[in-house]
Amino acid sequence: MNKPLILIVEDDPPIRNLISVALEAHDYRYISAANAGNAIMEATSHNPDIVLLDLGLPDLDGVDVIRKIRSWSNMPIIVISARSDDRDKIDALDAGADDYLTKPFSVDELLARLRVTLRRLNQSQPDNAEQMVFTNGALRIDYAAGCAYLNDEELHLTPIEYKLLSLLARNCGKVLTHNYITQQVWGTSWENNVASLRVFMATLRKKLEPDPDSPSFIQTHVGIGYRMVRTDS
């Protein structure tokens, strides 16, 4: 496969430099942009595999950049946020970002996120919409039958647990916010449903994860949401 092309959108030169050095050292191609205007232009002209987007840009809010890109493309976007508040990450995820990184982050973390996203890209390319069976390591979901299997044994899930699991599976690799999940599962997103979500997620994990302390299928992102990760390969 070709070397993946990454678009780095970051206004701070040392950080841009750091990321590009790390990418070059790990066999990625990259282009960079220092502001939102350039970012959108580069995204349209080069159609990169992944966008690394800093949320604090001088000319336009990062969330608006996501909306602009999402209006014509589904290219994966990983946001980089320096703000300590979770709000902007949630806004970015709800606007269509796939993942986030918080400054300060280590190069290891950055590379891990890129790998996860690339794997998702590769896996979901063949007719992703028509996929009737989802497999992720020992987990298999038969959407048509409405059943989930772990090591070929059927999991006895309540309707809500199944809904949660299939929602996460369909968006495997993407961080889904609490708000998004409760909207999808209950149709509303009141506070009460977020509490219910945690209960169902805990019971789902008990059935799903061999060791609930170090979950391998579903990650918790405290204050933000949940994500299913690929465990195969």
Added chain:
Amino acid sequence: MSSLKQTTQSEKRILVCLSSSTSNAKVIHAAANITEAYQGTLIALFVETPAYAQSSDDDKKRLRSNMNLAEKLGARVDTVIGEDVPYQIAEYARLSDISCVVIGQTNTVGGLFRKKKSLTDRLVAYAPDLDYFIIPDYGTKVFFAKKTKNKKNGGTLRNCAIFLAALGLCTLVGLLFSNLGFTDANIIMVYLLGLLVVSMFTTHRAFSLVWAITSVLLFDLLFTTPRFTFYAYGTGYPVTFVVMFAAAFIISTLAIRLKQNASQSAKAAQRMSVVLDTDRQLAKAKAPDEIFSVLAAQLSQLLKRSLVIYPSDGESLLNPNFYPTADDTVPYRADREKEAVDWAFRQHKRAGATTEAYPQTDYLYYSLRIQERVYGVVGVAVHGSPLDASEQSVLASVVGECSLALENARNAREKEESILLAENERLRANLLRAVSHDLRTPLTSIMGNADNLITSGETLDPATRAQVYHDIYNDAQWLTGMVENLLSASRMNEGKLNLNITTELMDDLIGEAVRHLGKRLDAFVFEWRKPDQLLFVRADARLIVQVILNLLDNAMKYTQPGSHIWIRTGKENGEVRVCVEDDGPGIPDDQKPHIFDLFYTSGNPAGDSRRGLGVGLALCQSILKAHDGRIWVTDRIPRGVCFEFALPEEEVTVHE
């Protein structure tokens, strides 16, 4: 205090008497002129008599327009309830320190059994010390000359029933007496007794008078010889008739007045109790919202009308709250009422129905204000039936009480805020000082190491170079932890409202902290023990993660690598408890009381000058305080230390 008293003494207070007379406007204008000449204050007083309730709508309308006029000319309008008008005026003047009374000459109250002495004469007799200005008016009609006939017919049927029952009963008893051979005088007594009953229990005097005539005729018909004719042979009988008729008239007059007085004083007592009750409830209410709901509750109890309350944020009015009565079906037309509401808000005066400003609206609006500061506007549904004068006055006093309560609440809040601000300011200054001092050490190390690599990186041997890289990385990591704490601290300083409270699973929070520490924990024997049940808390996730991080971080900092670190969770007395233990050297008892103090760092034996700013535990404590939780430290037996914190447990109801 003394200056205040002087002004009230030197300032003339002028009282003008309001009435529904057309000439009253002239009197009010004259009073306003006099007030201006004296540079005094004008008070307009209306004495609500029992007869007022029966006066015609025209009279009521005129009275209202006179009140509005007085208000427009700067008078404070007040109402008292009583029967004896001059006595009420004199009493009011005495209590309110009035020096001067302006009154129209023909302002007399009609009453058949009262001496035809003018109101002014009697007023002078009651209060001889006052100055009087008598404004003559000619040819205008006397105060309540015209009584209305439009009384409701609801009670008529009941009255007739009472009347007929009493008449039948009296006649039966009369016939019985007559058969037993009692004298006529006894029978007359029975009819008089019936008269008393009828005047007490019917609502209109006509029944008493009809009773007088009917009973005389019946007596004549049934009990005087010749019986069953209207002739009477005895010479004394005409006198009996006349006396009986006169007695009927007097008794009915007295009974009606008695009833009116009773209902008036009941009304007055009820209003007084509402005002007192308002006071009592306002004493308990602290927040503006509570005060508004007290206002709404009291006014709906008092007036039995729909209400609308617009709170104000000081600059403009916020969205209104409605308090409709059960039987009010008229929708509130906010757009039509808007101008009247705004007028009441801007002009600090009454507006809306029955006033001069926007009288076409459905509601009457009062502003809740103290001097120039308006706290809101309250509207009372009028819907064509205006409030009477005493209702208005009690409404004004309840509104006044609430405005005062709102003012007090505001003052208390401002004071609280300024104390909090000062406290925050102090904390911030301390924090800045500590930060700028203590962050220098790691920064110096990073800069120096980086400088070494730039200038002489090639000349260093690989082992040294690796050490330099690690030092830079570790110092940066230390700074990162520090910055996280400072960010949390700054969020705490912005106040409790800034917390992002959600329902969180405690295991998720611990998991996040453990994940965050990552490889650093590998140098220790770490064990996480948790119960099977799910423990939920209401918390700001980031801040509680920060608490757990700080506790784990301390455990790692103050013990040697290879030590044990445990984290335990559990539930006790409705609290979720988390305990972080280690088997390190522990904390001496004399240091325990201070470890949660800001900028307290223990003298450390290892001589490592960079263990912390003394921010971590202080921050943990303030985070837990903000969550209504607590944190404490105990010794671990046989060795080590145990930091434990508790948060109120949250019950979660699951939505399927």
